């Protein structure tokens with residue numbers, strides 16, 4: 001698996017997606033030959049490959065690419081990491097924020113790498129629960145920390161623009177490991193991010 005900073009669009013994938021989206025546009029009763037839609041299958045193909053680029057990225061490798069030895073045993077919190085993902089049931093976006101903390105055990109990682117890990121797992125077809133635990137597991141595996149905590153709050157377009165049409169519901173998911181399984185540490189973390197969980 002590669003850790004790609006540059007987007008690489010596979011020509012074969014683009015062509016296959018283009019054909020599929022041209023069919024979809026026709027199937028909903030539109031004219032794919034009209035001016036505004038001519039390039040649309042290709043645009044969607046690129047957007048879809050962009051939004052699913054996480055399949056080709058390795059979160060543990062990203063965390064390891066900026067792993068530094070450091071004797072710190074305090075909680076490190078990165079909060080308000082915005083995320084955009086797609087629910088695997090409807091392929092409609094869900095979006096919101098991730099709040100992540102870990103307690104090092106000899107190693108820290110670059111702060112931006114934590115945010116990159118959110119993107120790696122967000123840019124796939126997901127459910128919010130799995131996204132939450134995949135982020136936790138990657139940090140656990142790469143850094144072997146004393147604890148990891150992940151909280152995600154998100155709005156799901158499949159619940160807003162269709163289906164039950166609830167415009168204001170926010171789903172919160174969490175996963176805790178190690179020290180964060182204990183009440184005082186978990187509570188300290190939840191207090192630190194509380195301003196965002198209103």
Ligand SMILES: Nc1nc2c(ncn2[C@@H]2O[C@H](COP(=O)(O)OP(=O)(O)OP(=O)(O)O)[C@@H](O)[C@H]2O)c(=O)[nH]1
Nearest residue numbers: 087088089090126127128129156158159162163164
């Ligand atoms: N647990 C979980 N469920 C999700 C997530 N994203 C969407 N869903 C739900 O997936 C479910 C799919 O249910 P179905 O009954 O098969 O699909 P549906 O008929 O389109 O359901 P409605 O959305 O209720 O109209 C829905 O309840 C969605 O709200 C997610 O991240 N986690």
Ligand SMILES: [Zn+2]
Nearest residue numbers: 087089090158
């Ligand atoms: Zn959905």
